[in-house]
Amino acid sequence: MLNDACTLKENPIIIPKVLIEAKKEVNILTSNKRQPWDKAWEKGPWDKGHWANRK
Amino acid sequence: MMCPKTLRATIDFFCADQDDIEFIWHGGEPLLAGLEFYRKIIKIQKNWKLKGRRITNTLQTNATLITPEWVKFFAENDFFIGVSLDGPKEFHDQLRTYPNGKGSYDDVMKGINLLRQAKIFNGVICDISTVNYKFPKEIFNFFILEDIKKLKFTRVKSIGHCNNVSSLAISPAQYTDFMITIFDHWLDLDDPEIEIRDIQSVVNLILGGNRRECIYMGQCDQFVTVYSDGSIYGCDSFPKIDELYFGNIFEKPIKVRSSPHLLAFRKLLKERKEFCQTCDWYFICQGGCAKDNYDQLNSIQPLDEICKNLQRYFKHISTKIQSYNLV
Numbered sequence: 001m002l003n004d005a006c007t008l009k010e011n012p013i014i015i016p017k018v019l020i021e022a023k024k025e026v027n028i029l030t031s032n033k034r035q036p037w038d039k040a041w042e043k044g045p046w047d048k049g050h051w052a053n054r055k
Numbered sequence: 056m057m058c059p060k061t062l063r064a065t066i067d068f069f070c071a072d073q074d075d076i077e078f079i080w081h082g083g084e085p086l087l088a089g090l091e092f093y094r095k096i097i098k099i100q101k102n103w104k105l106k107g108r109r110i111t112n113t114l115q116t117n118a119t120l121i122t123p124e125w126v127k128f129f130a131e132n133d134f135f136i137g138v139s140l141d142g143p144k145e146f147h148d149q150l151r152t153y154p155n156g157k158g159s160y161d162d163v164m165k166g167i168n169l170l171r172q173a174k175i176f177n178g179v180i181c182d183i184s185t186v187n188y189k190f191p192k193e194i195f196n197f198f199i200l201e202d203i204k205k206l207k208f209t210r211v212k213s214i215g216h217c218n219n220v221s222s223l224a225i226s227p228a229q230y231t232d233f234m235i236t237i238f239d240h241w242l243d244l245d246d247p248e249i250e251i252r253d254i255q256s257v258v259n260l261i262l263g264g265n266r267r268e269c270i271y272m273g274q275c276d277q278f279v280t281v282y283s284d285g286s287i288y289g290c291d292s293f294p295k296i297d298e299l300y301f302g303n304i305f306e307k308p309i310k311v312r313s314s315p316h317l318l319a320f321r322k323l324l325k326e327r328k329e330f331c332q333t334c335d336w337y338f339i340c341q342g343g344c345a346k347d348n349y350d351q352l353n354s355i356q357p358l359d360e361i362c363k364n365l366q367r368y369f370k371h372i373s374t375k376i377q378s379y380n381l382v
Binding site: 013015016017018019021022023025026029030 | 247266
């Protein structure tokens with residue numbers, strides 16, 4: 001049996017900051033802490049898509 | 056150009072029965088309309104704001120006409136300003152020229168710097184064409200070096216509104232290759248200040264969110280275009296065709312909303328979504344862009360070439376995210 005001190009440790013996976021931020025944003029969006037502009041998505045014709053504007 | 060009467064009717068039409076309205080002013084080149092045109096817009100919108108409407112103005116410009124006077128006006132009136140810039144000078148100047156053949160790059164950068172000083176620069180849309188599609192890293196690095204970190208890359212397609220751009224059009228596969236390289240480079244640079252809308256929308260959806268670019272909303276009926284004569288058509292990705300003529304801003308909104316063409320378009324979108332529902336990637340694309348993903352307006356089945364490349368793009372991003380155990 002290997003001595004603990006000699007055990008090879010796996011390289012930890014370093015998650016890119018941009019993905020951590022994306023995950024945080026998803027958590028906020030799926031919680032109740034939604035931004036005012038999200039609400040526009042749930043309204044009638046031509047009210048939707050504020051964030052997703054084409055330009 | 057839209058006359059004052061039509062301009063007022065346009066703003067009144069959309070503000071009459073909605074709380075949140077976003078106006079996107081574009082052309083041609085929207086600054087050619089002159090500052091007075093936009094002063095009128097603000098004056099008309101002010102009455103609606105007093106009634107509680109939340110109004111946003113976005114403007115997409117080539118930035119060559121930007122002056123300190125424009126910047127002051129935009130800053131005072133909370134406009135979001137996006138600029139069209141097709142990468143470094145050697146690419147941009149091949150694509151965007153004045154009538155005398157001179158490239159506009161130097162003037163665009165002057166305009167961007169003025170917008171930046173006033174903190175109203177809202178990023179760049181970069182057209183990807185036969186001129187620049189082979190250089191994703193060079194283009195990305197150029198933008199970062201210029202401290203331009205809000206980016207959108209669009210594929211030049213064979214159908215344009217004004218000019219024949221078929222010699223510049225690239226295939227879905229070429230565009231996908233470009234975007235995959237951009238995604239990988241975005242991860243490598245790992246700078247949270249960099250915003251690439253399409254990529255971040257796909258990442259968000261794969262992670263379980265619902266931040267959707269218009270092409271992933273499956274609600275193309277939510278975007279309409281008002282032309283200078285007040286006619287209302289579908290999204291401006293489409294050419295101006297009778298089947299997507301929904302009415303005129305001088306008509307009552309309720310009449311336009313119940314236009315047979317609009318209802319037929321909604322039915323078509325529903326049928327397309329039903330067709331796509333069994334696809335593993337439906338949760339992202341929702342049938343995709345009603346214009347680009349289909350051969351004809353009445354097609355239910357999306358183009359195979361488009362689907363294959365979108366699937367390749369989604370799979371690449373998803374595999375990468377999975378490798379970090381984030382889903």
